[in-house]
Amino acid sequence: MSMFDGKKVIIIGDRDGIPGPAMEECLKNTGAEVVFSATECFV
Amino acid sequence: MSYAVVRGAGYVLIYTPDMILHNGTTQTTERHTNPDSDYLKKVPEHTRSFEQVINYAPNQVYIGNLTPEELRHYEMPWYDKDVANANRFGKFGEIMPQDEFIGMMKMSDAFDLVKLDRGFTASVKEKLAKHPLFTDEELVNLKEGEDLSEIEKFVKEQHAEALYHEGKLVGCVKRAHDIDPNLNAHVLFENLVVKASGVLAFKHLIAKNNIDIKDIDYVIECSEEACGDMNQRGGGNFAKAIAEVVGAVNATGSDTRGFCAAPTHALIQAAALVQSGVYNNVVLVAGGATAKLGMNGKDHVKKGMPILEDTLGGFAVLVSKNDGVNPVLRTDLVGRHTVGTGSSPQAVITSLVAAPLDKGGLKITDIDKYSVEMQNPDVTKPAGAGDVPEANYKMIAALGVKRNELDRKDLATFVEKHGMPGWAPTQGHIPSGVPYVGFAREDLTEGSLNRAMIVGKGSLFLGRMTNQFDGVSIVMERNTGKVETKDTAVSQEQVKSFIAEAMRDFASHLLGE
Numbered sequence: 001m002s003m004f005d006g007k008k009v010i011i012i013g014d015r016d017g018i019p020g021p022a023m024e025e026c027l028k029n030t031g032a033e034v035v036f037s038a039t040e041c042f043v
Numbered sequence: 044m045s046y047a048v049v050r051g052a053g054y055v056l057i058y059t060p061d062m063i064l065h066n067g068t069t070q071t072t073e074r075h076t077n078p079d080s081d082y083l084k085k086v087p088e089h090t091r092s093f094e095q096v097i098n099y100a101p102n103q104v105y106i107g108n109l110t111p112e113e114l115r116h117y118e119m120p121w122y123d124k125d126v127a128n129a130n131r132f133g134k135f136g137e138i139m140p141q142d143e144f145i146g147m148m149k150m151s152d153a154f155d156l157v158k159l160d161r162g163f164t165a166s167v168k169e170k171l172a173k174h175p176l177f178t179d180e181e182l183v184n185l186k187e188g189e190d191l192s193e194i195e196k197f198v199k200e201q202h203a204e205a206l207y208h209e210g211k212l213v214g215c216v217k218r219a220h221d222i223d224p225n226l227n228a229h230v231l232f233e234n235l236v237v238k239a240s241g242v243l244a245f246k247h248l249i250a251k252n253n254i255d256i257k258d259i260d261y262v263i264e265c266s267e268e269a270c271g272d273m274n275q276r277g278g279g280n281f282a283k284a285i286a287e288v289v290g291a292v293n294a295t296g297s298d299t300r301g302f303c304a305a306p307t308h309a310l311i312q313a314a315a316l317v318q319s320g321v322y323n324n325v326v327l328v329a330g331g332a333t334a335k336l337g338m339n340g341k342d343h344v345k346k347g348m349p350i351l352e353d354t355l356g357g358f359a360v361l362v363s364k365n366d367g368v369n370p371v372l373r374t375d376l377v378g379r380h381t382v383g384t385g386s387s388p389q390a391v392i393t394s395l396v397a398a399p400l401d402k403g404g405l406k407i408t409d410i411d412k413y414s415v416e417m418q419n420p421d422v423t424k425p426a427g428a429g430d431v432p433e434a435n436y437k438m439i440a441a442l443g444v445k446r447n448e449l450d451r452k453d454l455a456t457f458v459e460k461h462g463m464p465g466w467a468p469t470q471g472h473i474p475s476g477v478p479y480v481g482f483a484r485e486d487l488t489e490g491s492l493n494r495a496m497i498v499g500k501g502s503l504f505l506g507r508m509t510n511q512f513d514g515v516s517i518v519m520e521r522n523t524g525k526v527e528t529k530d531t532a533v534s535q536e537q538v539k540s541f542i543a544e545a546m547r548d549f550a551s552h553l554l555g556e
Contacts, residue, residue, distance in 0.1 A: 017429075022388070
């Protein structure tokens with residue numbers, strides 16, 4: 001049982017920090033469902 | 044083939060206080076969604092004066108009157124400290140006031156779309172006549188101006204984009220077509236701004252580096268705007284339009300796009316074009332974006348600060364044939380974020396920094412200065428975006444530790460020694476790698492440095508065509524002074540000379556033993 005099981009996840013990534021697709025990759029082997037993922041540029 | 048060199052650079056800022064309110068997207072969006080907003084009412088109270096903008100340390104660095112190292116001596120925040128002996132003009136360029144720039148928009152307008160008030164025109168003509176870079180022939184393009192009632196009519200009845208100065212209507216940019224959205228007044232306004240600010244940067248590049256404008260063969264424009272009509276939205280091209288205004292009669296050119304990464308893409312392209320012998324002198328140039336004025340204004344106002352995004356940025360760099368003096372562009376040490384690279388910070392930094400170093404057998408510490416995203420942290424930190432250059436340097440240092448090229452305890456000193464504080468305005472493409480090129484030319488010639496890496500990154504996902512981001516990098520290196528005078532062919536004389544040199548080396552080695 002992972003802390004992400006059954007959880008719906010919203011990802012807001014940062015181009016100069018951790019981008020959305022990298023976080024999605026980390027969640028692939030968990031029970032989380034990524035319902036929204038985006039990367040933003042804050043500069 | 045001999046590497047190309049960076050022969051000169053020009054950098055300009057344009058102080059545009061009225062354009063923050065009327066043309067910055069944070070403010071125009073607010074007006075659209077919440078016209079009575081308190082924020083909009085507060086914008087004028089939080090707008091700096093021209094003198095404050097000149098006295099602002101990061102701006103003095105941008106135009107070359109202070110060095111990035113000197114900026115370290117100013118304690119943050121920087122906006123509440125004035126630089127002593129600050130000057131509108133610097134060794135790389137200038138900070139131009141808004142009224143003169145509106146005049147430049149008119150002078151850069153090839154289709155009589157910019158209409159200026161008669162009195163305003165007379166006042167601007169007088170000021171620009173004293174400016175060192177404008178000739179009487181150029182000032183003729185300001186024309187005589189129009190009656191204000193005529194301008195009001197264009198704005199109220201014909202969808203013209205209004206031009207304000209000191210809160211008053213002083214002119215407008217007319218639409219160029221009744222229904223074509225790509226030729227409406229708003230698009231033409233932004234395009235004329237990027238063109239005119241590019242022209243100013245180009246003029247400073249030429250004037251400050253003893254260059255004959257007729258020697259320029261090719262221009263690469265690398266901003267983030269697009270010009271075209273309804274049949275070809277980004278048909279182009281700003282490059283040739285700018286070349287025409289500055290009098291580069293022997294040049295043609297094209298536009299390169301890649302969000303904030305475009306200037307570094309353009310630098311690599313220019314180096315390749317010169318190194319291959321296609322052209323001798325290539326200029327990369329970009330003007331500024333009014334859309335980004337006051338982008339973080341809400342946070343600045345909330346924190347009681349002045350709105351610091353009050354200037355447009357522009358730059359121009361000349362890449363020429365190897366002169367044996369200026370720093371070379373190592374086209375064999377180029378990094379690139381490819382489609383398959385992935386988006387983790389480690390993968391990104393490996394592709395942009397480590398990969399080109401590995402090609403040259405270099406360590407992370409062999410690069411004296413990294414020029415990354417050089418955004419001014421005075422602007423970004425209060426808005427929650429952190430210190431962008433510092434974050435980049437920490438990632439480069441972390442990779443150095445991982446590659447066993449740097450001790451973990453030296454992380455902080457690496458950031459200081461191989462990094463710089465950010466000084467560039469948040470104008471998208473303007474802060475990305477290129478702000479240091481002018482200083483790099485000095486540090487790698489008269490200074491004590493040997494290598495710098497220029498890194499550009501771009502947020503391609505903002506265009507909604509891909510989720511990818513992008514980045515490229517190139518190493519600039521101190522010139523060895525040895526210049527190949529002929530093509531790749533090696534003459535019999537040269538072979539003899541190489542053998543003689545090798546034998547001398549061998550003999551001195553034996554003598555040494």
